[in-house]
Amino acid sequence: MSILVKLVVPLVLAAVAAPSVAGAQTVECESLPGRVYGLGGSAQRPFIARVASLLAASTPPMTVIHQAPGACNGINALINNTRMSGTASYWLADGTERQCTLPVTGQAVDFANMGNTAPNCPGVASLPPTIGDFGTSVTSWNVIVPLASSQQSISAEALYFVYGWGAQSQVAPWIDESALIRRDANSAAALFISLATGLPVDRQRGIDARTNGNTVTLVAGATNVNAAIGYVSGEVADANRARVRTLAYQHFGQRCGYWPDSSATALDKRGVRDGNYWLWSVNHYYARIDAAGVIENPRARAFIGYLTGTTPAPAPLDVLRAEITTGNIPRCAMNVWRDGDLGALYSLQPDEPCGCFFEFTATGRAPDSCVSCAGGARCPDAAPVCRRGFCEVL
Amino acid sequence: MNARLILTLFSLATVACTTPRPIPDASPDVTLAPIDTGVTVDAALDGAFADQRTDDAPIADSGADSTTSDAATDVARADGATREAGAARCDSDAGLGDGGCVLCPVSSAGLLNQCTNNGCARFDNGRCGRLLPDGGLPPLP
Numbered sequence: 001m002s003i004l005v006k007l008v009v010p011l012v013l014a015a016v017a018a019p020s021v022a023g024a025q026t027v028e029c030e031s032l033p034g035r036v037y038g039l040g041g042s043a044q045r046p047f048i049a050r051v052a053s054l055l056a057a058s059t060p061p062m063t064v065i066h067q068a069p070g071a072c073n074g075i076n077a078l079i080n081n082t083r084m085s086g087t088a089s090y091w092l093a094d095g096t097e098r099q100c101t102l103p104v105t106g107q108a109v110d111f112a113n114m115g116n117t118a119p120n121c122p123g124v125a126s127l128p129p130t131i132g133d134f135g136t137s138v139t140s141w142n143v144i145v146p147l148a149s150s151q152q153s154i155s156a157e158a159l160y161f162v163y164g165w166g167a168q169s170q171v172a173p174w175i176d177e178s179a180l181i182r183r184d185a186n187s188a189a190a191l192f193i194s195l196a197t198g199l200p201v202d203r204q205r206g207i208d209a210r211t212n213g214n215t216v217t218l219v220a221g222a223t224n225v226n227a228a229i230g231y232v233s234g235e236v237a238d239a240n241r242a243r244v245r246t247l248a249y250q251h252f253g254q255r256c257g258y259w260p261d262s263s264a265t266a267l268d269k270r271g272v273r274d275g276n277y278w279l280w281s282v283n284h285y286y287a288r289i290d291a292a293g294v295i296e297n298p299r300a301r302a303f304i305g306y307l308t309g310t311t312p313a314p315a316p317l318d319v320l321r322a323e324i325t326t327g328n329i330p331r332c333a334m335n336v337w338r339d340g341d342l343g344a345l346y347s348l349q350p351d352e353p354c355g356c357f358f359e360f361t362a363t364g365r366a367p368d369s370c371v372s373c374a375g376g377a378r379c380p381d382a383a384p385v386c387r388r389g390f391c392e393v394l
Numbered sequence: 395m396n397a398r399l400i401l402t403l404f405s406l407a408t409v410a411c412t413t414p415r416p417i418p419d420a421s422p423d424v425t426l427a428p429i430d431t432g433v434t435v436d437a438a439l440d441g442a443f444a445d446q447r448t449d450d451a452p453i454a455d456s457g458a459d460s461t462t463s464d465a466a467t468d469v470a471r472a473d474g475a476t477r478e479a480g481a482a483r484c485d486s487d488a489g490l491g492d493g494g495c496v497l498c499p500v501s502s503a504g505l506l507n508q509c510t511n512n513g514c515a516r517f518d519n520g521r522c523g524r525l526l527p528d529g530g531l532p533p534l535p
Binding site: 152153154155157158160161164165168169170171172198199200203248250251253254255256257258259262263264270271274275276278336338344345346347 | 495499500501502503505506507508510511512513514515516517519521522523524525529531534535
């Protein structure tokens, strides 16, 4: 890839991906305090926005400045030393999103973020030893339709035909290519749909929405509500439940289709946490590391350390709560795990389970089987540890 | 279709996907020999099969949970279902027919088809007119 393409493509994509922030005043990014620059996918944008606003309220404040041109654009920029340019988003302590102008000479990327591992990205044969891969929470990947769609579920086989054959798929009602919303090969969402179905990512048919957010907009605004379909991260789908609906997904060999949650309307992520729902991955953050594996940039080290739990997060940031309330799942709430992108599932007993706290935080109500220990009550032998207000297993 | 059969089908639709979820463990799946090959309709009412529900019809969540409880003690056994070898919690189950959910899943496929309280909606792959006769996927055009 030529240097010109390396420099210009992210800029163009960033311009497409940049949200319109009405009435906002654009400032120089370099004027903001405690800057850390990130580039990557839009899948985790709600979580990044939440964390960024809480870090903006911390003392001293940290400003997370982020562009979301697509998952693989971030890791490629980090590996190739491609600089961010144009404008980027940052967040105020009250959660307001603003735009700032990056230096005209460009800005080095401190961290990249995406939902997939690096080798599944175009242009990345393997992760260089100078780049560290830091896994955080879990996200689902959701196939979405308009609220008024008549459809409830879809299978891996049907997804293969719908996105691979387009108007010739014969899988009604998804046979209108103008209502098939897809992403390009740099999108984690597109990569996971392709990994799950066996459909080459560059052979997907339909309209490229460019971002998770725009996928929601196009699906929700489709005139033919039954023909429209798209796919986004779970947190973007959850943030837009008033606009789109997630289909149950039935993987190859599965006898029924499941939602990421225990039902189409629940928020408990039981489908993912228990292993019924196939389409999920770990959120990855990437940064330059030294020979000892330590992140070189101090602010990137602190930021990623907060997310992985290796560095105590400054008040008022509560990473676990931020993950849960944005539709992500911390590892401590998972009953299954996998290695790699869509690797085989296996049972997991987390080091410090937090299932009760997860469900209480995600749904507003703990399951009947959970015992509260918030008032100092003694926990039963079956769940002897009081952790975040609930008796959990060791 | 007599009234008894109608009642049976209705009951199956309402109980589908409501078998309590066993707590996952880390031993290999073991296939159980069928215990009762002459499963009756009445017996089927005591359990649930993921593939015995109306296509694309969502099944409501029962609301049950097993985060910290022994949830696998009140489940029905399925012919051909799998269980972990020596797992005491799986030894008191009663049997059902082929195609049942997996009681004590360990493998990836077992976890996907485990008995669960989670609701589900089956997609009928008969809607995929281009599937090969063996159920495989043809190459792209």
